[in-house]
Amino acid sequence: MTRYIAQRLLILPLLMVIYSFVIFLIIQAPPGDFLTAYVATLASSGSSISADQIAALRHQYGLDQPFLVQYFLWMQNLLHGDFGLSLEYQRPNADLISEQLGLTLALALFSFVLTWAIAVPAGIYSATHPRSLIDHVLTVINYVGVATPNFMLALILMWLAFAYFDINVSGLFSPEFVDAPWSFARVGDLLFHIWLPGLVLGIAGTARLSRIMRANLLDELNKPYVVTARAKGMREWRLVLRYPVRLAFNPLVSTIGWYLPALFSGSLIVATVMNLPNIGPLLLRALINQDMYLAGGILLIYSFLTIVGTLLSDVLLALLDPRIRVES
Amino acid sequence: MPLTRIAIEGAVNQQTPLLQVRDLRVSFQLDEGVVRAVDGTSFDVMPGQVLGIVGESGCGKSVTMKAILQLVDRPGRIDTGEIKFLRSDGETVDLVKLPPRGAMIRQIRGGEIALIPQEPMASFSPVHTVGDQIIEAILLHSHRWEQGGRKISKREARKITIGLFRDVGISMPEQRVDAYSWQLSGGLRQRAMIAMALSCKPRLLIADEPTTAIDVTTQAQVLALLRDLQVKYNTAIIFITHDLGVIAQMASYVVVMYLGRVMEQGPVDAIFHAPKHPYTRALLRSIPSMYGQTRVALPVISGTLPHPFNRPPGCPFHPRCADVMPACSVGVPRLMPVGDDQLASCFLHHNEAEPV
């Protein structure tokens, strides 16, 4: 196992180089550059900038350099741990990303906990009470949860909250707390606002997870070791938790690593619609405005997380499942 | 060999049976219809006796066993019948009437009636060590190991487990306790299973085809071990198998089942030397040489086992029976004495039919 992990870690830098090139290629593929996008933004908000100024800026930002030169400059900086400067924000990308990181993670973690806290018990209940009324109800909820595009859900919930309860649920903070320093009141405010986006983000995941949990557990419940355990005289719920749930859980736990990158891309649309301070909208903006070093930085982190996530999943699965741990 | 008698109507018990199964009926409610897996089965198990239940796959042997432990899963259901069990404190309880998840049945399971399952590989959880699972069983029924009302600790349970491993002939028991089931060979796995079954000093052991999944040499060893242990602890055993050879070696009394009904039962000698029921005879005929080899699988009897939904009317065996008579397709023959200690349900020997 250790050898396997070491091997994977060793090829990580190589993979990152390949990824960085592909990413740079992709973000550079759309026609135009940051300044074309910038001019377009200015023009569509009713203001303008002269051709001379554009040329000057283009030169200043090095956007008139050939593709490979730009790439190597980027790589050179990256190797020094420098994510470069955002063209739009005129601030170091590392700062911009790290500022959003905290709340992104908070939201992701919250929806993750919510997802698991709802999905796993629901899945266990459904599997241990198959074809019961509650099982059917949960199944229907799950299917609808999977089928509803979450951006639509977000939009409708936001409107309903406003139209019928007169509360504006966009954002993660009340206006007075957005830039306030951290305090108990601010945490409380965050907890008040986080549940709706957390729910919207988590709903499809919850539905999917509880269906997988149900299916896995149903499989496990039919295994002979369950009969053995029952024949030992164990309490039913204890038995279910200790044996089949534990086994049904393994494949789920192994997806936790995959969840890591999904935290960023999954919330992209919802975070934009709900105006959440999040990496997702930052990435979307950077892509649309062709703020390429910012977009590149976020994508690179994303790829890194995917690789690490995959590795983490494998390690987790091995830790949980002695069959894998001992044999490899 | 102690004298045993099956209690039937009018017969007098010489000794209180450990387990009395009376007219047990278990059915499965499926979308396609109802499957009557056990359809009026009756037999007794005496303390210290080895009872063999034999029959083709799907004849209801395993379901009967599960019914005894109240482990019949949905959509299965015990419809009628009694399963009277003589508890160690001398009281007799009807297991059918116990709530399947209640405290009493859980005390009995593992504590008084233990199970040796069919597939030792799948019967251990693959992510817990073998020792863990046995220690758990010991702790569940720790009162059976208690000395002076003191609860036993995990460490003591582990010691007991190692002792049990030694008893069932597992070499290097200290290391094996921490192994996972899939790290053990088939034979060792089954030995570990037996150790678990014995861990709480049960009074009745149900061995559900314990040797089907292991190779021939190991099979013989496991059987020998079971025999030794039975003698040592004087545990009663219900031995379920489709292998008549195994029955001949192990059991003192035999119950032959077909499609959820008892066809014939009696002492092992009577069954083997003077079978009364045509089904038993067919079974015996299918063994090439009884003592020639130990590995005797049950070859095909003419015709195939009917589909569970298409139960024939009358005697369930009549479509395949060589001695079929017109009456056979009309009434269901009752299980009646047909000799010393031997009972059969066949119109060849009596005219008693089950009441409709």
Place this chain on the structure above:
Amino acid sequence: MSGTSSAAEDRVAIASNWRLVWWRFRRHRLAMISAGLLIFMYMIVLAPDFFSVQDPERTDARQAFIPVQMIHFFDDGSLSPWVPTITGKRHPVTLRMEWVADPARKVGVRFFARGYSYRVLGVFETNVHLIAPADPTQRIFLLGSDRLGRDQWSRIMHGTQTSMTVGLVAVALSVILGVVLGGLSGYVGGKTDQVIQRIIELLQSVPTIPIWLALSAALPRDWTPIQVFFAITVILSLVGWTTLGREVRGRFLALREEDFVLAARLAGCSRMRIILRHMVPTFASHIIATSSLAIPVMIINETSLSFLGLGIRPPAISWGVLLQEAQNIQTLALAPWLLTPGLVVIVAVLAFNLVGDGLRDAADPYSN
């Protein structure tokens, strides 16, 4: 010799397997209902115009934001469907279009009536519609109208054609890619496996949205909406085949060791033949079940991307395009019927999931 006979045996085995699957699937009541629904939706895909009440592109500034018009089936006790005439005027202060129904003036509705003419599958021309106003000069809006006075019902019918086709074609392409590449990866192993696995990882680690942005921007601009639509389908499947590829690989890894594969190899069958002839059929039912579960994912992807304005763009109509047009406060507040495409998406995805689950259960011999 042995090759042909084994193939023949396979065919028998497969056929009976299919029959078993069908038999088990039939018992799934919800899955059967869903399958019926999907068949109906694909009928719409084949001839959306037949199901449309009017030309989905027909605008009329004076008929914007008309609410849903319910069909009344009985007129004075006799079966004669009609909808009330509506008259609208702009509110002088809020400038909102306000509509008043006048049940006294009725517009007759007829089934299989004549309306605008169209071509079925590009072959023959007709003007018969499932539902149409009795008087072809009148307009009816069964699901209301949008801001340009276009008929929402007819637009959903045409959106159904686009979105359902995208889902199906994208999944079909993904399946082909997944089976071929996953099969190679799992069967050949070694370096091929390594390369394919890394490609899969690469594709899975790059978020779909930038790929979309980049590729959709890179599409040649003189492409017609139909070409763009197919290109987008291809892009979706290029991103979407990886999951299936992994699964197929896993199956191959397990099957590679099976006796019958060894036998086929010893009999001198070519590699491709072994994969396609011997290995794929053993889990074909599984692939079908998985793909039927992948279609709704594609549909949601298409919807999400079009919603972001990165996918299919108007004047092409898809569910995502319709939802994108409905994504504003005005719609939520004043014209909630424009969210009906969202309902259609939910129903379609639900149906696909139910059918997929039913198929998976039916295809899995251990499910009972």
Place this chain on the structure above:
Amino acid sequence: MVRDVKRRVALIGLAAGAGVLATGSSVLAQAGRYKEAASVTELVRAGKLPAIEARLPENPLVVPVVERVGEYGGIWRRAFLGPADSNNYIRVVYDSLFRFSPDGAKIEPKIAAGAESSADYKVWTINLRKGSRWSDGAPFTADDILFWYTDVLLNKELTPTLPGWIRNADGSAAKVEKASETAVRFTYLAPATLFLTAVANQDGADRTFAMFLPAHYLKKFHPAHAAKADIDKVAAAAGFKTWTELFANRNAPPENPERPTMAAWAPISRASDPIFTLRRNPYYVGVDTAGNQLPYIDEVRFTFFADVQALNLAAIAGNFDMQERHINMTNYPVLKDQEKTGKYRIITWPTFGGADAVIAINQTYAADPVMGKVMATKDFRVALSFAINRDQIKESVFLGLGEARQGVPAPWHPYFPGAEWAQKYTEFKRDEANKLLDGIGLTKKDAQGFRLLSNGKPATIEISVVPAFGAWPDVALLVGKDWEAVGIKTIVQIRERALHFKMGENNELMAEVWNEDTSAFPYTGNAKVDPRNAPILTMGPLWRRWYATSGKDGVEPPPEMKRIVEIVDKARTVGPEEQIKLSQELYRNWADNVYEIGTIGLTPMVQGVVVAAAKFRNVPTTLGNDWPLRSPGNARTEQFFFSK
């Protein structure tokens, strides 16, 4: 002298400058009677600020109020879309020496006290207010303008090409000299009649340099005034590669709260923060008519929104005190509906420019020469204009507001060429359109009814639309239908912004939808009538090249277009009366040639739907609304206040 300046300004502006400076003199007479916000008084008492007399210039700017003299206090809640939306900030503060009046017709002094020109308009002198100070308390003098001139404008690294307004015809920069501590003299080689219009647009935009810079602060980052090595160190620490990047960053107020400004509010956080906050500038040069120092409002807060719909929802929920930017006109009914809850009122400011959706037809399209030639035919464009059912567009897209018109200035603007020209070719005459199309030889039709070109291909035009304002794609769709009805195949392509602009630059677009927002300012900024301008113009990219290469490359414009260019050049050098005459000629020419086909104009579509909280007062009910006017900056935002 004051009176002199007044006359001059009135002359340059287009109407009489209402006695603004006269009131100023009367306040001046009672010096020592100024009032300030209580919070400022506290700071003064605490010794953190000098007394008000020391903070205000000798002759403060006296700002007339819209409704009444206001009260101090409050936080103005607004929304913005992030750093790229820093124009939102720029429009609120309008930090410039001179500014446009609310109606957009006059130019009035703001930070500067006034300006005067020589009789031939070649020499301009800007007079500053004596004793005016930057927001950090440092004096604001002529040196701040000269720092801009010598160290920024003439520095090749910071300004590789000179902006047009300061450039002489020979390419050299106008001469700028310090006349006194408070006066700066600009000398041009040719008359510069539009000097003040240009100056009114020289406000520290995000990535450009205003013509007045806080020299005392910025010198630290300029190698002419500080050691290069030290600057490089600071640049590297902040993540910049060159000193110019650092300098540009330090100069941009939305990105650097340390940078002092002259505006009524100065940033205390950055535009990249979730909330971008501006706070009262205690040194602001303005007072109200009662001698209260402005602004009334303590703080302006811009909350970040990633999505315009979320922003609109927040507006409807009454989360903003006054917001017009990013409010979609289509939400007008919902906003108006919620108005009755009493949280806010809705004000509309129709756009200053002539049309809110025009279709520009590329006059130099080369990818398909046959179609390109047709597009360059006047009758073709006239036919397309007649073919459009503008009534339908008005009802569907503009809520029934506005009127059908070409892209010429509004009737209240002096450059308005007359109703006859504004409405030219805007009637819906399908027959006339068909007749005109037949007349230019497009008589043959294919099976689908599309007219065939001489090469046998159907006449096809592609309209490229950027979904910048929700309604433009709808305009394009409706126009497309109308054109197809007269046999011109129309493809509507909705494009991502950057792609559209890139294609525009490369002469790949056939037609585009945009608004005509520059018609009031044909001579400054990026007027669309002038083909030499970049980059939002699809009208004739190759004409631009022809001018840029002095006729060596590109396509020579037709005489009508050449005349427009001639007018633009001439108008910059003549007095106001002649300027008006020339402008009217320009717009008659423009409307007659329909290079751009106007649809509907005079609606509040572009940032003209104002959501103002009920308590938020002094917001004018009519306003010249355009980017060159920096609206709502020209509404004199410093006199907005919350009534208690």
